[in-house]
Amino acid sequence: MKNSKPQASKIQTLLLRWFRANARDLPWRRNRTPYAVWVSEIMLQQTQVATVIDYFNRFMKRFPTVEKLARAKQDSVLKLWEGLGYYSRGRNLHKAAKIIVADYGGKLPDTLEELQKIPGIGRYSAGAIASIAFNRPAPILDGNVIRVLCRIFRLKGNPKETATKNKLWQLADMLVHTKHPGDFNEAMMELGALVCTPSNPSCSSCPLNKVCAAFKHNEQDSLPVRQKKTRLPHYTIVVGIVYKDNKILIDKRRQNALLGGLWEFPGGKKRKDESFKTAVAREVKEETGITIEVGKRLCIVKHTYSHFKITLHAYVCEYKNGAAKPLACDAVKWITPKNLKKYPFPGANVKIIRQLMNAV
DNA sequence: AAGCCGGGGCC
DNA sequence: GGCCCAGGCTT
Structure with missing residues (x-):
C-alpha cells in the first residue's frame, strides 16, 4: 500500500x-x-x-x-x-x-x-x-x-x-x-x-x-474474484383471475413482503399433493375469504427472480359467494379489466395481463 | 456475516 | 443460462 x-x-x-x-x-x-x-x-x-x-x-x-x-x-x-x-x-x-x-x-x-x-x-x-x-x-x-x-x-x-x-x-x-x-x-x-x-x-x-x-500480469479476466454459484430453487405458483359481474379481483401485497405494495391476482404456491384447480380455490379462499369456481387455464408464465424461479399457472375463475376481505394481504379490490393498467403489478402479473387482453 | 429484495442487459 | 448491475435493510 x-x-x-x-x-x-x-x-x-x-x-x-x-x-x-x-x-x-x-x-x-x-x-x-x-x-x-x-x-x-x-x-x-x-x-x-x-x-x-x-x-x-x-x-x-x-x-x-x-x-x-x-x-x-x-x-x-x-x-x-x-x-x-x-x-x-x-x-x-x-x-x-x-x-x-x-x-x-x-x-x-x-x-x-x-x-x-x-x-x-x-x-x-x-x-x-x-x-x-x-x-x-x-x-x-x-x-x-x-x-x-x-x-x-x-x-x-x-x-x-x-x-x-x-x-x-x-x-x-x-x-x-x-x-x-x-x-x-x-x-x-x-x-x-x-x-x-x-x-x-x-x-x-x-x-x-x-x-x-x-x-x-494479464489477470484482468480473473479479477475481481467471484464466488461459487448456487442453483435457484423453483416453485409452482397458481393464480386466479376471478370474475364477478365483469369485474376482476385483485389484492395488494403486504408492504414488507416481496414485491410489497404492488397489486396482484390472488394465488400462491401449489402443494405437491393437490391439483392445480384445488390449489387455486384454496389460495384465493385463504387470501380473500371468497369461494370460487375454477374454470379453464388462461396461460402459463415463467419468471426468474434473484433467488428463485417460478412457473405461474393462471386460471379464469367465477365468483361464487362470500365477501372479499384482505386476509393475507393489505387490501382487496374489484376492478374492471380496463382499469388493470392503473395499478402497479409485478412483472409476472403483467405477463398474465398481456395474455388476458389478447384473449379478449 | 448472511439472507433478502427484481428485472433486464449482455455474453 | 449464468453473470452482473451507480446497494440497502433486516436478522
Missing part, C-alpha cells in the same frame, strides 16, 4: 482527462440538483444505466420536486416504479421525501452522516450524493469501482468479505479527488461501465492501463 499513494495523483489526472472526453450525456447529468442526483442514485442501485433512463425521465416529469413527491400517493410512486424492481427503493424514496419536507425544510442534507439517516441512502449513495451534488470529497464504492480497484491494485480478496471491502473503501478514500470529487467518482464508475467491464475489458484503450497491476 506504500507505493499506491504516489500513484494517486497520476490516476486522478488520467481518469479525469478521460472522463471529460468520454462522459456519456445522461439525463441526470444535465442539471445536477440534489433532488435529481438523489433520485438517479436510488434508481441506479443494482440497475444499469440503460434501464434507468426512461424511468428517471418519467419520474422527474411527474414529480419534479421533493414536495410533489412527498404529497404523492404510494400507488402513484410505485406505478412509475413498475418493472424497475427492488420496490423498497420506491417506497423508501417516497417515505424519505416526506421526511425531508417535514424535518429538513425540503432540502437534502449535505453531509455523509445526515444523508445516511435518510431511508434508502446507505454508505454508497451518501457518498455519491455528497460528492456529486455537494462537491464534498467523499469516497464511493459500487460494483464498478470494486472491479476497477481490484484490477488496478491486483486485489485478490473476495469483495463480498468485510476485510476486502474495508480495504477497497480505504483505497477509494485515498484516491478521491479533493477538488473534483463528484467528477472523479463518476469517472471511476464510467470507466467500469464502458472500459473496465466484467468480461472482455478494453484494456488496450484504457486510460489507466499503464498503472494497472492486473493488466501488467
Whole structure:
C-alpha cells in the first residue's frame, strides 16, 4: 500500500482527462440538483444505466420536486416504479421525501452522516450524493469501482468479505479527488461501465492501463474474484383471475413482503399433493375469504427472480359467494379489466395481463 | 456475516 | 443460462 499513494495523483489526472472526453450525456447529468442526483442514485442501485433512463425521465416529469413527491400517493410512486424492481427503493424514496419536507425544510442534507439517516441512502449513495451534488470529497464504492480497484491494485480478496471491502473503501478514500470529487467518482464508475467491464475489458484503450497491476500480469479476466454459484430453487405458483359481474379481483401485497405494495391476482404456491384447480380455490379462499369456481387455464408464465424461479399457472375463475376481505394481504379490490393498467403489478402479473387482453 | 429484495442487459 | 448491475435493510 506504500507505493499506491504516489500513484494517486497520476490516476486522478488520467481518469479525469478521460472522463471529460468520454462522459456519456445522461439525463441526470444535465442539471445536477440534489433532488435529481438523489433520485438517479436510488434508481441506479443494482440497475444499469440503460434501464434507468426512461424511468428517471418519467419520474422527474411527474414529480419534479421533493414536495410533489412527498404529497404523492404510494400507488402513484410505485406505478412509475413498475418493472424497475427492488420496490423498497420506491417506497423508501417516497417515505424519505416526506421526511425531508417535514424535518429538513425540503432540502437534502449535505453531509455523509445526515444523508445516511435518510431511508434508502446507505454508505454508497451518501457518498455519491455528497460528492456529486455537494462537491464534498467523499469516497464511493459500487460494483464498478470494486472491479476497477481490484484490477488496478491486483486485489485478490473476495469483495463480498468485510476485510476486502474495508480495504477497497480505504483505497477509494485515498484516491478521491479533493477538488473534483463528484467528477472523479463518476469517472471511476464510467470507466467500469464502458472500459473496465466484467468480461472482455478494453484494456488496450484504457486510460489507466499503464498503472494497472492486473493488466501488467494479464489477470484482468480473473479479477475481481467471484464466488461459487448456487442453483435457484423453483416453485409452482397458481393464480386466479376471478370474475364477478365483469369485474376482476385483485389484492395488494403486504408492504414488507416481496414485491410489497404492488397489486396482484390472488394465488400462491401449489402443494405437491393437490391439483392445480384445488390449489387455486384454496389460495384465493385463504387470501380473500371468497369461494370460487375454477374454470379453464388462461396461460402459463415463467419468471426468474434473484433467488428463485417460478412457473405461474393462471386460471379464469367465477365468483361464487362470500365477501372479499384482505386476509393475507393489505387490501382487496374489484376492478374492471380496463382499469388493470392503473395499478402497479409485478412483472409476472403483467405477463398474465398481456395474455388476458389478447384473449379478449 | 448472511439472507433478502427484481428485472433486464449482455455474453 | 449464468453473470452482473451507480446497494440497502433486516436478522
